Amino acid sequence: MGQNQDIGNSSLENTDINQTQAGRDAVSFQNSQDNQVTINNIILRMFGKLGSPQVDWEWGKLLLEKKQLPDIRQRLTDTLGRKRISMDVSLQEQLSWVNRTLQIDDQDYGTLDANKLLIETYGRDDIAGKLLILGAPGAGKTTALLSLAEQLVEGARKNPQTVIPVLFELSTWRDDNQSIEQWLIEQLYELHGGNRKSKIYERWLEQRVLLPLLDGLDELGLERQKKCTFKLEEFAQHYPHVVVCCRMKEFAAVNLKLKTFRGAVCLQPLSDIQIQNYLHSLNHSELWSVIQKNADLEKLLELTSEDDPGLLRVPLFVKLVVDVYNPKQPISSKADLLEKYIDRQLSKDIREQERRKEKEKAKWAYKTVEHEPHWRQTSSSLIWIAQVLKENYKTEFLIEQIQPNYLNKKLHQWQYWLLLFIVNILISGTIATVIILPLVLTEYLFSWSFIPNSILVLGLFFGFIISTESKADGALLIIYPFVCCFCFLFKKELPIELKKYVPILHDIDISYRFRLRIPSLKDLRIKVFQPSLTIAIMLTKLMAILAFTIMSIPLMILYEILELSRYDKNNFIFLSTIQKMQILDQEGLYWLKIFIAITFFPITIIYVILFGIISLISVLLSEKIETSYTPNQGLQEAFKAVFFISIILILYIFSFSFLSFQIQPMYYKIINIVIGFLACSIYLPVIKHLCLRFVLWQSGIPWNLAQFLDYCVERRLLLRVGGRYRFLHRELLDHFAQSHHV
Structure with a gap:
C-alpha cells in the first residue's frame, strides 16, 4: 500500500x-x-x-x-x-x-x-x-x-x-x-x-x-x-x-x-414507570418506595431551578444512586451524589471487596491495596487533570502530551524553568566542552582545570540559549529582574507581558520515534532546506553585523575629522550616532555592506550544508507517532533515541577526543558540531519532560502517572482507550474541574 x-x-x-x-x-x-x-x-x-x-x-x-x-x-x-x-x-x-x-x-x-x-x-x-x-x-x-x-x-x-x-x-x-x-x-x-x-x-x-x-x-x-x-x-x-x-x-x-x-x-427524561423498570432490572425495586418516602430524593425527581430534568430522571444518576445510596446519608444535589460516588469508589472497603471478588484478575495497577494512592492524592490529581482538559478544550488525556503551561502556579512554573536551566547548563556545558575544547586547545595548552571552567562558562551560554529557545524570549528574561526591581522601588505594577509570559514556557514535543525512513521531497524542503537556510542566514547576519561594526569604526573616526575640519558645529555637535550611521550609509557604506555580504556568502553556504546535514539526519532517523497505543509510548520512544545518541557520543569521545587532545582535520570538526547539535536536540525534549514530571511530583501528582491512571480506570473514574484516558462521563469531568484541591 x-x-x-x-x-x-x-x-x-x-x-x-x-x-x-x-x-x-x-x-x-x-x-x-x-x-x-x-x-x-x-x-x-x-x-x-x-x-x-x-x-x-x-x-x-x-x-x-x-x-x-x-x-x-x-x-x-x-x-x-x-x-x-x-x-x-x-x-x-x-x-x-x-x-x-x-x-x-x-x-x-x-x-x-x-x-x-x-x-x-x-x-x-x-x-x-x-x-x-x-x-x-x-x-x-x-x-x-x-x-x-x-x-x-x-x-x-x-x-x-x-x-x-x-x-x-x-x-x-x-x-x-x-x-x-x-x-x-x-x-x-x-x-x-x-x-x-x-x-x-x-x-x-x-x-x-x-x-x-x-x-x-x-x-x-x-x-x-x-x-x-x-x-x-x-x-x-x-x-x-x-x-x-x-x-x-x-x-x-x-x-x-x-x-x-x-x-x-x-x-427524554425518565418517567416514573421507566425509573421503576430501571430499578427492577438492577435488583433494587425497593429503592422506588424509598425515593417516594424521602423528601430529599423525591425533590430530585422535580425540574431544577434552571429547568433541567430532575437528577433521578436521568439514567446515569439513577445508576449512581443505586450504587451509593445510604439511608443515613441522604443525597441533596448532583454535586453531592457525584462526591458520594467518588468517595465510594475510593474507599478502602470497596477496593478490598473488589479484589476478593476478582481473585482471578491477572494484574492490578498496584500490587496491594496498601500500595494504592491515598484518596486525597487521587482526588487532587484528578482535579488537576480535569482542569487541564477543560482549559485546553480536550476530552482525552495523554501522558506524553503534558505541557509546562499545565502548571497553574507561578511558583511551579519558576521551579520548572530553573530546574531545566540547571540541567541544561550541566548537559550542554559537558557536550560543548567535549566537542569544542579539542578544537581550540592543543595538548601543550590543555589543562584539566579548564574542564570545570569550560563546562560552567559554555553551559551558562548554551544552557540559556536552549532554555529560552529564541532571542525574544531570552531578552524578555534578561530584562525581567531589572523591571521587577524598578516596579518594586517605584511602586509600579509589573507589565502584563512580563506577568503573563515570564518564565518562558515552551511546548514539549516527544511525538517522534526512532525509525529509519526515506523522506519525501516535501519533508526535505520543509524540515531540512528551509530551517537550515533560516539558521544560516541568521548566523551570517550576526557575523556580518559584528564585522560591519568593527570595519565602520575607522570610517566613523574619519567622519569626525572631516566634520572638525569643516568647523560646522551644527552638523558635528548635534548629529546623533544613528544619524551619522545613516549619512555614512548614504555616502559610501552601502558598498561596504555589499562587500561584507559577498565575503560572508561562502560562510552562509557552509552553515546551510552543516545544518542541512543535522536536519537530514534527524529526518532520516525519526518518524512522527500518529497514534498512541500504550501509555508513555512517546516517552519510551524518546528514551530509545537518547540511548542511541548517547552510545554514539560515548564511542566518539573515546575514539577521537580524549585519546588525543589535538586539533582534528576539518571533517572531524564538522562531525563534532553535528553530533553536538544532534545530542542536544534529542536530549532536550526528554529533559524538559522529566523536569516537568519532577515538578508535578513535588506538587502531589504521582510520579508513575500511567500506573495511577490505570488505577483510576479500575476505580471506574476514568476510561482508557489505547494510551488515551478520559473521564467516565462528562458530568464527572465537570465535577472535578469545578472542585478545589483537597
Whole structure:
C-alpha cells in the first residue's frame, strides 16, 4: 500500500474486544441475523456500492477493524459496566427505558420504537443522512452515538467499499477560522496516521465516503459553539451525511439552527414507570418506595431551578444512586451524589471487596491495596487533570502530551524553568566542552582545570540559549529582574507581558520515534532546506553585523575629522550616532555592506550544508507517532533515541577526543558540531519532560502517572482507550474541574 502502518501494526490487548470483534456478539445490538440484514439493507440503500478507485478502501478497512470498532466497543462496554458494576444489561435494554422522540423539519414525529435500531431512524429518507442527537447531561447521548457508530461500522465491514464511519470529538476544533473539512482531515492524520503525500483522507471527503460522527459540540463553550455551528452548517450544505451530538440546553442557548439537519433524536427524561423498570432490572425495586418516602430524593425527581430534568430522571444518576445510596446519608444535589460516588469508589472497603471478588484478575495497577494512592492524592490529581482538559478544550488525556503551561502556579512554573536551566547548563556545558575544547586547545595548552571552567562558562551560554529557545524570549528574561526591581522601588505594577509570559514556557514535543525512513521531497524542503537556510542566514547576519561594526569604526573616526575640519558645529555637535550611521550609509557604506555580504556568502553556504546535514539526519532517523497505543509510548520512544545518541557520543569521545587532545582535520570538526547539535536536540525534549514530571511530583501528582491512571480506570473514574484516558462521563469531568484541591 505504501502507507504509514500505524493502524496495520496495532495489536488489540483486550481479549473481550478480540472476541467481540470476531463476531461472537455485539455490544449495542443483538447480533442476530435479522438485525444484521436490517443494517446491511440500510447501508446499501444509503451508500450503495461506491467502489471508487481513488479511495484507499484497504486503509479504510484497517481503520474500521483495528481502531474504530475496538474503541467503540470498549467505550460501550466501559459505559455499560459489564465488568465490575452491578448494572449488567445490554444497551438495547437501557435505551428502551429512555424515550427517544423524533423531530423532522421542526415537526414532532412522536416517540421512536425502543425495539428498533438507531440506524433505522438514521436511514429514513426524510432525514436524508443528517441527524442531531440531543439530550440532557447523563441522558445517554454519547451512548446513543456510540451505538449508532457500532451499527454503521458493522454494516460497513459487512459491505466493503460503501462508507467509512469515523468518530470525532468537536472539542478539538480550536481554530475559529478552520473549516470542518480541514479539521476532519487534520484529525484523521493526527489520530489514525497515514501518508499525507497520498492524500488518503482528502480523497475520502472528495468522494463523500467518510461519514463523520461528531460528539461534544457543547464542550466548546457558548461563543466558540456558535462559530462551530456556523462552520457545521457550511459543511453540511455540500456534504451528504453527518451526525452531531450535543446537550439540548446548550444547543438551544446558541439560538442557531442547523437548517440542513432535517432530523433530531431527542432523549427524554425518565418517567416514573421507566425509573421503576430501571430499578427492577438492577435488583433494587425497593429503592422506588424509598425515593417516594424521602423528601430529599423525591425533590430530585422535580425540574431544577434552571429547568433541567430532575437528577433521578436521568439514567446515569439513577445508576449512581443505586450504587451509593445510604439511608443515613441522604443525597441533596448532583454535586453531592457525584462526591458520594467518588468517595465510594475510593474507599478502602470497596477496593478490598473488589479484589476478593476478582481473585482471578491477572494484574492490578498496584500490587496491594496498601500500595494504592491515598484518596486525597487521587482526588487532587484528578482535579488537576480535569482542569487541564477543560482549559485546553480536550476530552482525552495523554501522558506524553503534558505541557509546562499545565502548571497553574507561578511558583511551579519558576521551579520548572530553573530546574531545566540547571540541567541544561550541566548537559550542554559537558557536550560543548567535549566537542569544542579539542578544537581550540592543543595538548601543550590543555589543562584539566579548564574542564570545570569550560563546562560552567559554555553551559551558562548554551544552557540559556536552549532554555529560552529564541532571542525574544531570552531578552524578555534578561530584562525581567531589572523591571521587577524598578516596579518594586517605584511602586509600579509589573507589565502584563512580563506577568503573563515570564518564565518562558515552551511546548514539549516527544511525538517522534526512532525509525529509519526515506523522506519525501516535501519533508526535505520543509524540515531540512528551509530551517537550515533560516539558521544560516541568521548566523551570517550576526557575523556580518559584528564585522560591519568593527570595519565602520575607522570610517566613523574619519567622519569626525572631516566634520572638525569643516568647523560646522551644527552638523558635528548635534548629529546623533544613528544619524551619522545613516549619512555614512548614504555616502559610501552601502558598498561596504555589499562587500561584507559577498565575503560572508561562502560562510552562509557552509552553515546551510552543516545544518542541512543535522536536519537530514534527524529526518532520516525519526518518524512522527500518529497514534498512541500504550501509555508513555512517546516517552519510551524518546528514551530509545537518547540511548542511541548517547552510545554514539560515548564511542566518539573515546575514539577521537580524549585519546588525543589535538586539533582534528576539518571533517572531524564538522562531525563534532553535528553530533553536538544532534545530542542536544534529542536530549532536550526528554529533559524538559522529566523536569516537568519532577515538578508535578513535588506538587502531589504521582510520579508513575500511567500506573495511577490505570488505577483510576479500575476505580471506574476514568476510561482508557489505547494510551488515551478520559473521564467516565462528562458530568464527572465537570465535577472535578469545578472542585478545589483537597
